Amino acid sequence: MTFTQELWASAEEVYAEILAHPFLRGLTDGSLPRPAFRHFVQQDSHYLRDYARALAVCAAKAPTDADVRAFADDAVGAIAAEQGMHAEFTAELGEGPEQPVLPTTLAYTSYLLATVYSGSFAEGLAAVLPCYWIYARVGEALLEKSSPDPLYARWIAAYGAEEFQGVVRRVLDLADRIGPELSDSERARAARHFATTARYEWMFWDAAWRGEAWPVPTAD
Numbered sequence: 001m002t003f004t005q006e007l008w009a010s011a012e013e014v015y016a017e018i019l020a021h022p023f024l025r026g027l028t029d030g031s032l033p034r035p036a037f038r039h040f041v042q043q044d045s046h047y048l049r050d051y052a053r054a055l056a057v058c059a060a061k062a063p064t065d066a067d068v069r070a071f072a073d074d075a076v077g078a079i080a081a082e083q084g085m086h087a088e089f090t091a092e093l094g095e096g097p098e099q100p101v102l103p104t105t106l107a108y109t110s111y112l113l114a115t116v117y118s119g120s121f122a123e124g125l126a127a128v129l130p131c132y133w134i135y136a137r138v139g140e141a142l143l144e145k146s147s148p149d150p151l152y153a154r155w156i157a158a159y160g161a162e163e164f165q166g167v168v169r170r171v172l173d174l175a176d177r178i179g180p181e182l183s184d185s186e187r188a189r190a191a192r193h194f195a196t197t198a199r200y201e202w203m204f205w206d207a208a209w210r211g212e213a214w215p216v217p218t219a220d
């Protein structure tokens with residue numbers, strides 16, 4: 001089994017649950033309530049700021065100059081493209097009340113940052129991978145049906161697009177290049193990180209679907 005096959009196997013069931021989630025079903029049949037989508041976009045803007053930091057840390061630990069550049073470019077490029085898309089969505093949806101960073105976003109980004117700072121390059125890579133790979137798979141799967149809602153159809157098209165798929169393929173190729181050099185224990189740790197952040201991906205959509213809020217008032 002290649003390293004990426006091993007990683008995917010650790011989260012296969014989570015991916016099935018993601019595709020079945022009412023948030024994603026609501027995107028494709030157009031029934032997703034706008035407040036849930038706005039919630040998602042606002043939390044994703046918070047998330048992407050920290051995800052860019054996580055990619056920058058991966059870049060700093062990458063094995064070759066080309067890999068350093070690829071991660072650094074992604075940290076700037078792919079994230080800037082997604083943030084640009086969110087800005088367009090926000091303009092169309094209307095700002096709505098300002099949301100603080102909510103519990104699931106905070107838990108996910110805290111886990112990502114702790115892992116990329118404290119783990120090896122392979123562990124950090126495994127932790128950031130579901131963000132790329134699950135969205136690429138979801139984009140591909142949803143593209144066939146797209147959505148009767150033009151806003152949701154644009155979101156699906158962005159992740160199904162060849163440009164995004166190509167970025168993801170590059171990262172997967174890198175993972176498979178370093179895979180054979182890893183010890184069994186490092187591969188096992190990496191698979192645990194991958195499975196954990198894949199779960200956070202499910203939780204992120206679920207939090208938007210539920211309209212998650214802090215249970216008691218916060219200071220900000």
Ligand SMILES: Cc1ncc(CN)c(N)n1
Nearest residue numbers: 044047082131132135204
């Ligand atoms: C939570 C989350 N995960 C993944 C992606 C896709 N880069 C995203 N924008 N947001």
